[in-house]
Amino acid sequence: xxxxxxxxxxxxxxxxxxxxxxxxxxxxxxxxxxxxxxxxxxxxxxxxxxxxxxxxxxxxxxxxxxxxxxxxxxxxxxxxxxxxxxxxxxxxxxxxxxxxxxxxxxxxxxxxxxxxxxxxxxxxxxxxxxxxxxxxxxxxxxxxxxxxxxxxxxxxxxxxxxxxxxxxxxxxxxxxxxxxxxxxxxx
Numbered sequence: 001x002x003x004x005x006x007x008x009x010x011x012x013x014x015x016x017x018x019x020x021x022x023x024x025x026x027x028x029x030x031x032x033x034x035x036x037x038x039x040x041x042x043x044x045x046x047x048x049x050x051x052x053x054x055x056x057x058x059x060x061x062x063x064x065x066x067x068x069x070x071x072x073x074x075x076x077x078x079x080x081x082x083x084x085x086x087x088x089x090x091x092x093x094x095x096x097x098x099x100x101x102x103x104x105x106x107x108x109x110x111x112x113x114x115x116x117x118x119x120x121x122x123x124x125x126x127x128x129x130x131x132x133x134x135x136x137x138x139x140x141x142x143x144x145x146x147x148x149x150x151x152x153x154x155x156x157x158x159x160x161x162x163x164x165x166x167x168x169x170x171x172x173x174x175x176x177x178x179x180x181x182x183x184x185x186x187x
Contacts, residue, residue, distance in 0.1 A: 034168045036161050038103035038116075048097045055093025062086035092118075105152070107168045109175065112142075114152060125150060127176035134181045135166055 043051070062083050069079055095101050095118075104122075105114040115122040125142055134141040139153040154162045173180040 034107040034164075036105045036107075036165050036168075038105065038161065040157065043096075048099065050097075051093045052097025055090045055095075055097055058086050058090030058093060060090075062090060105165055107165075107172050109172075112169070112172060116152070123150065127172070127178065130176075130178055132179035132181065133169060133173050134183055135169065136183050138162070140166065140169055 065079075065086065066083050069076070072079065092101070101118045103115050103117065105112070107113075110128075111124050111126045113122050113124040125144070129144055129146070131143045131145045134143070138155060139151055142150040142152070144150065154165070170180055172178075
């Protein structure tokens with residue numbers, strides 16, 4: 001069996017090798033998922049297990065405290081504050097132990113997903129919803145077709161992540177034919 005490409009003929013084995021090369025080139029054109037953590041320190045599995053256990057313990061103590069002191073709840077404000085603090089801290093430790101509190105930026109071929117803070121869920125911006133992108137030295141502004149503007153602020157805490165993220169956002173914009181403006185903030 002002989003495969004032909006243009007005016008050249010190759011044996012079938014060479015055609016198979018050419019298809020492998022085409023697949024490799026095609027994969028290189030597609031962007032891999034880029035993930036950038038915005039945490040100062042990444043916690044390991046052992047730390048997360050302790051956070052989860054401590055969070056469950058704090059939550060349990062708050063519940064037990066509530067049950068044991070239920071009759072004096074009306075008159076004692078400091079008891080309410082103690083229970084709310086223990087329950088809130090327990091909640092934070094549980095979500096941190098489960099890895100749900102991590103701040104990150106994830107860039108794929110067709111979307112940018114980021115979680116800027118602990119309390120709110122991750123926000124995803126699809127390429128077809130973005131009108132233009134403005135890149136500043138310490139933040140990025142996404143102007144949506146709906147008229148909404150979404151800001152991604154880096155600050156000075158994550159200096160080693162800023163340039164790789166900005167480069168990935170530029171590549172994302174080029175790949176999706178988005179208007180990208182590089183701006184310098186002037187005082």
